[in-house]
Amino acid sequence: MSAAGSTTALVVGAGIGGITAALDIANSGFPVVLVEREPSIGGHMAQLSETFPTLDCSQCIMTPRTVEVGHHDLVRLHTYSEIESVRRSDSGGFVVGIRRRAAYVDWDKCTGCGVCQEKCPFKVESAFERGIGPRKVIYTLSPQAVPNKPVLDAEHCRYLQSKWDMQAGRIPSVDKQGQPASPKCGACAKLCPTGALNWDQQDTLVEEEVGAVILATGYDLLPASRLPEYGGGELKDVVDGLAFERLLAASGPTAGKVLRPSDGAVPKHVVFVQCSGSRDPERGVPYCSKICCLYVAKQAMLYKHRVPDGEASVFYIDVRAGGKGYEEFVTRAQEEHHVRYLRGKVSRIYSQDGRLIVKGVDTLSHRAVEVQADLVVLATAIVPRVSTPAVAGLFGVAADGNGFLVSGDEEMAPVESGAEGVFLAGAALGPKDIPETVAQASGAAAKVLSLFLRRRMLETTAPAGEGMRAA
Amino acid sequence: MRVVLDPLALHGAFIREIEAISEQNLLACNQCGRCSAGCPLVEEMDLLPNQIIRPAQLGLDTVVDSTSPWLCAACLMCEARCPKGVDLPRIMDALRQIALRRGESRVVAGDVDPALLAGAPQMAIVGALRRGEK
Amino acid sequence: MTEAGRAYSYFPGCTLATTAVDYDVSGRAVAAALGLELNEVPDWNCCGAAFPLSADNVMSFIAPARVLIAAERSGHDLATLCAVCFHVLKRSDAYLRTHSEAAERLNAFITEGDYTGRTRVRHLLGVVRDDVGWEAVKQRVAAPLTGLAAAPYYGCLLLRPQEEMEFDQAERPRVLQDLLRALGATPVEFPRQAECCGSTLVVSAPGANRRLSTAVVDSARLAGAAMIVTACPLCKYNLDQAQAGRPSPEQLPVAYFTQVMAAAFGLLEVAGPAFAVEAST
Structure with a gap:
C-alpha cells in the first residue's frame, strides 16, 4: 500500500460483467477482490441454455472465464458473501467489511466430490431452477460451479434445525432411555470423505482495503405473481423466461427436454408473451426491458429445434432488435422457423381442460384471437435486484425511480458513478444484453486501471509522504 | 383507400370534442391492442376497440358511424388492463354522445321490449336509455 | 369492533x-x-343507473349527488347492496371529490x-368482511352449507376500476x-367469474347479451358448480334469462349472496327459491 492509495480493485457481483471486469484488471497486474452473494459465480448467464444471436452454448463461452477468474493468482474470490460496511480510507479508497455466510462446509477440506449433494435425502425448491426443478439441502448451483464447493441451506436442514431445537430446549435433548439424542439426518457429514462438514461454522467477517470499486450487481425478473391475470405464480405451465431457459438447458432439471411443469408432457404449442410487465406505467414498470424481443425469438427457435412438430406463437407490441445481427436473427425465427408473430398485448390467460387459453389480439389483421397453448412463457420485466440499492448506497451511489443505479453522466460517462473511485457496469444500470454488459465491464475496468496508473505515476514522481492525493 | 392527412385535423374539432367529453389524452394509446384482446363484445363489433381510437388519433371522424360504441357494455375490462391508463369506456361514451348529437337516438323508450319492461331490473332500462337516447 | 361502527345509512x-325486492329483504335480514x-x-331517489362518463355534463351527476347529500346527514357510512348503485355512488363520490367545480355547481x-x-360509500359485502369479520359470520351459521359447490360471480361493476x-x-x-x-360451502373457481354478463345490452343488443350470459353460466357449470352466487340484480336477471329455455335439471340456480347467507343462518323464509329447492331434495 502506498500513500497514493490502494491499487487493489473491488468488484461487487460476479456475473459476466463482474467476471469480465475482474479479469481485465487482474490480467493487467492489479489485485482484485471479487464479491458474490451466491455460492458460485456466473450470475444469470450461468442459467442460460444458448445466447443470442450466435446460439453459442452459454456455459461453453462462460466457463473459460469463470475458471480463469476462479484460479487467478491476483483474484481473491469471496462467494456466498455480501458487502456489509464501507468507509473511506485515508488515501481516497475504501475499507470494506465483507460478511461470508456460514456454509457449514469447510471449503479448505472439501474436494468438490459431490457425494454430500448426491446423498442428501431432502429436496427443496431451487431459486436457480426458477420453479422447474428442485435442489438438495446441501448443494452447488450447477455441475460447473466455480467454486465447485457446496453450501448447506440451514433453514431446511433437518440436522441443524433439530440440533438448534435441542440446544434451545424446544425439543428434548435426551431420548426415552435417557441417552443423549442425536439430531436428525446428518447423512452428508457421515459420508464426506474429508470430514468437511462443520456444524458450528459461523459467518466470517473480513476487511479489505481497496482503491476503487466496480458495482456489477446485475438484474432480476419481475415476479410472475405480479401478473395474476396471466396466471403468474398460480398456473404451473405459465413460466418466465429464465425458467424456460432451465427447460432448454442441457444441464437443467429436464436435461434439455422441453416438458410441461404440470405433467411432464411435451408441449405442442408454446406461446410467448412479450412485454409482461414492461412498458406498463399503470401496473408494471414503465420502461422497455430491451432483451426480451431477442431472447423470445431465440427461445422460440430453440423450441422448434427440439419439437419440430410444435407450434410457437409470440405476442408482441413491437419487435426491438437494434443490436448487431439482431434484426436478421428475429427474421430467421419468423421466416425460416415459422414462429408465428401476433401483434398485440395479451389480455388474459387462464386454464381450461388442461390447456392454457390465451386471450390476445392481432392488431395487424384487426382480429381478437384466442390461442390454446400447452405452455406459456412470460417475458417478464427486468428489474433491479432487491439488494442492489442498499449496497450501492454504501458507496454513495443513488438509484433512480425504477431502482436502477444512476451514472454520474448518463450520456457521456455511463460507467462512472460521479463518486471518486466508484464505477458501474451492466444490468444494475438498466436492462442490457451480454455484449453491452461485457463492454461496460471492460470500460469500467479501464477506468479503474487508469485511476490506478495515475496513482502509481504520482507515487513515482512525488516524494512519498507529501500528502499528494491521486487525481 | 388513401387519405390525405390534414395537419389541421390533427389538432381539430373532433379530437378536441372527444378529449373534452372524455378527459382522456388520445395520444396516450400506443395501439398495443390489450383492450381488444380482453373485450367480451368483439365478436359482434365491426371495429375493435383499439381500431376505434386509431382514426380518432389522426383526427378522422369516420368512426362515429361504427357499431362498436353501441355494443360496448361498459364492463370496464379494457380500462382495468390498459398499460397506459387510457379510460377507454369514457372515450366510447364520448363517441356515443357525439353520435347522438349528430344523429338519432339509438335506444328509444317506446321500442323497448315489453317483456323487459315487465320483468327486467329497471336499472337496465334506465341505463340503456341514458346511454342511447338523445 | 365497537357498536358505533355498526350503524349504516342504507x-x-x-x-x-x-x-x-328479494335481494333487499334477504339483505336486511x-x-x-x-x-x-x-x-x-x-x-332517496334513483342513483342514476349509469355512472356518467361524459365530463361536459355536470347535471348528469345530480341524481347520485342528491343521494350522497341525503346520506351525509346521518353521519354514518352509506351501504348498498345493488352492485350498480354501489358503482355509481362510489365513483360519483370519487369524481366530485376531485372535480371541485362540478361539486360547486x-x-x-x-x-x-x-x-x-x-x-x-360501501357495499354490504365489504361491510361484512371488514366490520363484522368472517369469525363472527361463522358463529352465526346455524346450518352450514356443506357440499354446496357455489360459483362466486362478481360481474364487473363491483370490482372495476379497482382503485x-x-x-x-x-x-x-x-x-x-x-x-x-365461512358459510361452510365450497367455492368453485371458474374463468368467467369477473367477466361481463352483458349488462344493459339486454335492452339494446339482446343477442350479444345472451351470448355473454350463456358463456358465464356454461363456464360455471363446466367448473362443477351447482349454484351461481351474485351481488347484482342485473347479473341475476341476465344469468337466469340465459338459461330460461333449458330444461329445469340443466339450470343452475342463481342466488344473491345475502340469500346464501340467509340459508346458512337458518333464515330459510328469505333465502329464496334456490334454497327451497335444496331443502326439499
Whole structure:
C-alpha cells in the first residue's frame, strides 16, 4: 500500500460483467477482490441454455472465464458473501467489511466430490431452477460451479434445525432411555470423505482495503405473481423466461427436454408473451426491458429445434432488435422457423381442460384471437435486484425511480458513478444484453486501471509522504 | 383507400370534442391492442376497440358511424388492463354522445321490449336509455 | 369492533325496492342477524343507473349527488347492496371529490343540502368482511352449507376500476370465496367469474347479451358448480334469462349472496327459491 492509495480493485457481483471486469484488471497486474452473494459465480448467464444471436452454448463461452477468474493468482474470490460496511480510507479508497455466510462446509477440506449433494435425502425448491426443478439441502448451483464447493441451506436442514431445537430446549435433548439424542439426518457429514462438514461454522467477517470499486450487481425478473391475470405464480405451465431457459438447458432439471411443469408432457404449442410487465406505467414498470424481443425469438427457435412438430406463437407490441445481427436473427425465427408473430398485448390467460387459453389480439389483421397453448412463457420485466440499492448506497451511489443505479453522466460517462473511485457496469444500470454488459465491464475496468496508473505515476514522481492525493 | 392527412385535423374539432367529453389524452394509446384482446363484445363489433381510437388519433371522424360504441357494455375490462391508463369506456361514451348529437337516438323508450319492461331490473332500462337516447 | 361502527345509512335503490325486492329483504335480514343497523336514506331517489362518463355534463351527476347529500346527514357510512348503485355512488363520490367545480355547481343547484364528501360509500359485502369479520359470520351459521359447490360471480361493476371501487382485487377477487367458506360451502373457481354478463345490452343488443350470459353460466357449470352466487340484480336477471329455455335439471340456480347467507343462518323464509329447492331434495 502506498500513500497514493490502494491499487487493489473491488468488484461487487460476479456475473459476466463482474467476471469480465475482474479479469481485465487482474490480467493487467492489479489485485482484485471479487464479491458474490451466491455460492458460485456466473450470475444469470450461468442459467442460460444458448445466447443470442450466435446460439453459442452459454456455459461453453462462460466457463473459460469463470475458471480463469476462479484460479487467478491476483483474484481473491469471496462467494456466498455480501458487502456489509464501507468507509473511506485515508488515501481516497475504501475499507470494506465483507460478511461470508456460514456454509457449514469447510471449503479448505472439501474436494468438490459431490457425494454430500448426491446423498442428501431432502429436496427443496431451487431459486436457480426458477420453479422447474428442485435442489438438495446441501448443494452447488450447477455441475460447473466455480467454486465447485457446496453450501448447506440451514433453514431446511433437518440436522441443524433439530440440533438448534435441542440446544434451545424446544425439543428434548435426551431420548426415552435417557441417552443423549442425536439430531436428525446428518447423512452428508457421515459420508464426506474429508470430514468437511462443520456444524458450528459461523459467518466470517473480513476487511479489505481497496482503491476503487466496480458495482456489477446485475438484474432480476419481475415476479410472475405480479401478473395474476396471466396466471403468474398460480398456473404451473405459465413460466418466465429464465425458467424456460432451465427447460432448454442441457444441464437443467429436464436435461434439455422441453416438458410441461404440470405433467411432464411435451408441449405442442408454446406461446410467448412479450412485454409482461414492461412498458406498463399503470401496473408494471414503465420502461422497455430491451432483451426480451431477442431472447423470445431465440427461445422460440430453440423450441422448434427440439419439437419440430410444435407450434410457437409470440405476442408482441413491437419487435426491438437494434443490436448487431439482431434484426436478421428475429427474421430467421419468423421466416425460416415459422414462429408465428401476433401483434398485440395479451389480455388474459387462464386454464381450461388442461390447456392454457390465451386471450390476445392481432392488431395487424384487426382480429381478437384466442390461442390454446400447452405452455406459456412470460417475458417478464427486468428489474433491479432487491439488494442492489442498499449496497450501492454504501458507496454513495443513488438509484433512480425504477431502482436502477444512476451514472454520474448518463450520456457521456455511463460507467462512472460521479463518486471518486466508484464505477458501474451492466444490468444494475438498466436492462442490457451480454455484449453491452461485457463492454461496460471492460470500460469500467479501464477506468479503474487508469485511476490506478495515475496513482502509481504520482507515487513515482512525488516524494512519498507529501500528502499528494491521486487525481 | 388513401387519405390525405390534414395537419389541421390533427389538432381539430373532433379530437378536441372527444378529449373534452372524455378527459382522456388520445395520444396516450400506443395501439398495443390489450383492450381488444380482453373485450367480451368483439365478436359482434365491426371495429375493435383499439381500431376505434386509431382514426380518432389522426383526427378522422369516420368512426362515429361504427357499431362498436353501441355494443360496448361498459364492463370496464379494457380500462382495468390498459398499460397506459387510457379510460377507454369514457372515450366510447364520448363517441356515443357525439353520435347522438349528430344523429338519432339509438335506444328509444317506446321500442323497448315489453317483456323487459315487465320483468327486467329497471336499472337496465334506465341505463340503456341514458346511454342511447338523445 | 365497537357498536358505533355498526350503524349504516342504507340505500336500496329502485331495483331492490321493486323487481329485486328479494335481494333487499334477504339483505336486511342477514344484516340484522349480524347486528348491523341499516337506516334507510330518507327521501332517496334513483342513483342514476349509469355512472356518467361524459365530463361536459355536470347535471348528469345530480341524481347520485342528491343521494350522497341525503346520506351525509346521518353521519354514518352509506351501504348498498345493488352492485350498480354501489358503482355509481362510489365513483360519483370519487369524481366530485376531485372535480371541485362540478361539486360547486351541483351544490348551487341542489337545495336540500351540500355535498362535502364526508360520507364513505360501501357495499354490504365489504361491510361484512371488514366490520363484522368472517369469525363472527361463522358463529352465526346455524346450518352450514356443506357440499354446496357455489360459483362466486362478481360481474364487473363491483370490482372495476379497482382503485376507485376499493372493494377487492379486481384480478383475483376473494371476498365471495371467503364468504362461501365461512358459510361452510365450497367455492368453485371458474374463468368467467369477473367477466361481463352483458349488462344493459339486454335492452339494446339482446343477442350479444345472451351470448355473454350463456358463456358465464356454461363456464360455471363446466367448473362443477351447482349454484351461481351474485351481488347484482342485473347479473341475476341476465344469468337466469340465459338459461330460461333449458330444461329445469340443466339450470343452475342463481342466488344473491345475502340469500346464501340467509340459508346458512337458518333464515330459510328469505333465502329464496334456490334454497327451497335444496331443502326439499
